[in-house]
Amino acid sequence: MKTISERLNELLKACESSDKKIKWKAAWTLATIGEKAATPEVIQALIKLSKDKDACVRTVSALALGHLGEKAATPEVIQTLVKLTGDYNGWVQSHATGALGRLGEKAATPEVIQVLIKLAGDQN
Numbered sequence: 001m002k003t004i005s006e007r008l009n010e011l012l013k014a015c016e017s018s019d020k021k022i023k024w025k026a027a028w029t030l031a032t033i034g035e036k037a038a039t040p041e042v043i044q045a046l047i048k049l050s051k052d053k054d055a056c057v058r059t060v061s062a063l064a065l066g067h068l069g070e071k072a073a074t075p076e077v078i079q080t081l082v083k084l085t086g087d088y089n090g091w092v093q094s095h096a097t098g099a100l101g102r103l104g105e106k107a108a109t110p111e112v113i114q115v116l117i118k119l120a121g122d123q124n
Contacts, residue, residue, distance in 0.1 A: 034068065070104040
């Protein structure tokens with residue numbers, strides 16, 4: 001039986017694939033693992049995926065960052081998610097917004113609150 005560390009290494013390799021389906025599935029799996037996957041390497045891999053040209057990959061990377069919880073609430077992750085709230089794809093925006101909420105108190109910066117208020121106003 002493989003250790004969590006070995007499984008995370010396999011998922012990190014999958015995040016580097018040129019196949020968007022493999023990247024999407026790797027990010028989804030990291031999301032389902034949750035806080036136990038919140039290592040610096042995983043966080044960096046998900047930030048990289050958040051810049052992917054495929055909207056599905058960006059969507060799931062945002063979802064996964066949120067599921068990593070407060071351990072992932074670094075300034076770089078928060079900035080990445082704030083940027084994704086302005087993505088042209090509505091699914092990416094929605095999952096980035098949800099991810100910011102899942103990061104907890106650390107993500108409740110004045111900038112994040114301002115972005116969320118703007119987004120709420122745009123919905124009306």
